[in-house]
Amino acid sequence: MDIAESSIRPRDAVELSRASVAFGRGEAKVHALQPTDLRLAEGEFLALVGPSGCGKSTILKLASGLLRPSSGNVIVGGREVAARALRVGMAFQNPTLLPWLTIERNVMLPLKIVRPFRNEYRLKRKTEFRDRVHALLDDVGLSKFTNHYPWQLSGGMLQRANLCRALIHEPSLLLLDEPFGALDQFTREELWGTMQALWMKRRPTVMLVTHDLKEAGFLATRICVMSARPGRIIDDRPVEFPRPRTVEMTFMPDFVALNQRLRERIIDARSTQIAEVG
Amino acid sequence: MSYPLRRRLWAAALILGFFVLWEVLCLALQVSDLILPRPSQILATLFSRMDVLWPHILQTLWTTMIGFALGVIVGVVIGALIGTSRIAYDTAYPLLIGFSSIPKVAVVPVLVLWFGAGPLPAVLTALAMCFFPIVVNIATxxxxxxxELEDVLKSLGASKMDLLLNVGLPRTMPFFFASLKIAATFAFVGTVLAETVASNKGIGNVMMSASSNFDVPLVFAGLFILAFLGVALYVVFSLIETRFVGWANRKSDFAST
Structure with a gap:
């Protein structure tokens, strides 16, 4: 690649080039992800959709540095990923808050671990860091629950706190693996609103893995559809509905049409897989 | 009357009823005190001989505490080792199982052979009795x-030590304190066991010599002391447990404390 081209392009937050993942070796080798190219500009909100087991979560793990590619490169924030160097935020379907800490302390946990915050943790945990946590919890409507313990909160509230924990250290990249998957319909829609507000206010780069096409259309600036295992990206399209989006908008013809197209692509991908297996 | 209070009263009534029944049956059936002394006789013996018994109680107690303390240290170290490393777990677990399944009474003669009769074999028996539940609980x-939580923290750049300090150890605390209650009573059993087999001091020894002198009330007095000390140890560690890991019980009144 010539230098001129790469210097003109705005800095990519995430760049996968020919990145592939395979587990095992020889006969038992399983390809989880085919060589994949994917670029994400700073501030983009990407949703990854596709049939189960297609390698969506594998892409997240690559971007987080938890998994090394078997071939190709993964560059996040301008450097090759190495688990220690990054400060990405992650949130999963299971909120995994620590039951012995209050919500405030749970959300503050990354500041205790990530450099450079950890060096100032003892000094600032009761002043600056505390205010920061409170401001963030206020954004998601949890300001009254800072001193509660996780078991005193509902599933939706726990997931809000979980999002806060993923964002408190202002990560260069936010990775969400079906964070709203276990919630009921109404709570989920509520959380979409919360997530959108957080993103509009703080503009992190986000990669969201989801099964819910409506969720993808509501939140993302761009949607990638993946094929069945071994996964690859078979569709990549921008989502240009105005913001802030509302749940009502998801019933408009344009939105429904987008859902339909995504759905067809995924059904295609699934039927190819079934044909291959059969 | 509230349920907790009622529950306590019932429990107390059962204990009291047990001793009353014992007393009444012994009187009614005219059981010889060479076979089964009455609770009143045992208590009388306990008080009249307290001055003689007292040094033995102390002996048993401190032997137990030393054995227990060493057991906690050994248990925590081994538990942390095999709980954090898969290889250490797979390698060491079979040996540990083998060791823990040996009846400790069979080890005492060996210890006596090495260290002579006295407090040292008792301390070591207490240690051997009590470290295993701690190992298992810490490892679990x-x-x-x-x-997922591990992924979240590793992606933040957390080291193994960060994970251990912030997640592993606090999460292990309820298991640890639960095992302390068991380990404390086990250590106690170990001490008395060793004292019975080979010692010249301690409650176990007192009971042994009383038994050979057919001083049956004194044997039972020893049993009472053991029961009391065992319960006391259990209570102490229960209280410590509630103080430190109340979060694990999810009681609604915990948040306000």
């Missing part, structure tokens, strides 16, 4: 960390 606690 450490191994039960959610993989």
């Amino acid at each position: 606690g450490l191994a039960s960390t959610e993989p």
Whole structure:
């Protein structure tokens, strides 16, 4: 690649080039992800959709540095990923808050671990860091629950706190693996609103893995559809509905049409897989 | 009357009723005190001989505490080792199982052979009795960390030490304190066991010599002391447990404390 081209392009937050993942070796080798190219500009909100087991979560793990590619490169924030160097935020379907800490302390946990915050943790945990946590919890409507313990909160509230924990250290990249998957319909829609507000206010780069096409259309600036295992990206399209989006908008013809197209692509991908297996 | 209070009253009534029944049956059936002395006789013996018994109680107690303390140290170290490393777990676990399944009474003669009769074999028997539940509980606690949480923290750049200090150890605390209650009573059993077999001091020894002198009330007085000390140890560690890991019980009144 010539230098001129790469210097003109705005800095990519995430760049996968020919990145592939395979587990095992020889006969038992399983390809989880085919060589994949994917670029994400700073501030983009990407949703990854596709049939189960297609390698969506594998892409997240690559971007987080938890998994090394078997071939190709993964560059996040301008450097090759190495688990220690990054400060990405992650949130999963299971909120995994620590039951012995209050919500405030749970959300503050990354500041205790990530450099450079950890060096100032003892000094600032009761002043600056505390205010920061409170401001963030206020954004998601949890300001009254800072001193509660996780078991005193509902599933939706726990997931809000979980999002806060993923964002408190202002990560260069936010990775969400079906964070709203276990919630009921109404709570989920509520959380979409919360997530959108957080993103509009703080503009992190986000990669969201989801099964819910409506969720993808509501939140993302761009949607990638993946094929069945071994996964690859078979569709990549921008989502240009105005913001802030509302749940009502998801019933408009344009939105429904987008859902339909995504759905067809995924059904295609699934039927190819079934044909291959059969 | 509230349920907790009622529950306590019932429990107390059962204990009291047990001793009353014992007393009444002994009187009614005219059981010889060479076979089964009455509770009143045992209590009388306990008080009249307290001055003689007291040094033995202290002996048993401190032997137990030293054995227990050493057992906690050994248990925590081994538990942390095999709880954090898969290889250490797979390698060491079979040996540990083998060691823990040896009846400790069979080890005492060996210890006496090495260290002579006295407090040292008792301390070591207490240690051997009590470290295993701690090992198992610490290892289980450490191994039960959610993989997602580990991913979240590793992606933040957390080191193994960060994970251990912030997640592994706090999560293990309820397991640890639960095992302390068991370990304390086990240590106690170990001490008395060693004292019975080979010692010239301690409650176990008192009971042994009383038994050979057919001083049956004194034997039972020894039993009473053991029961009391065992319960006391259990209560102490229960209180410590509630103080430190109340979060694990999810009582609604915990948040306000």
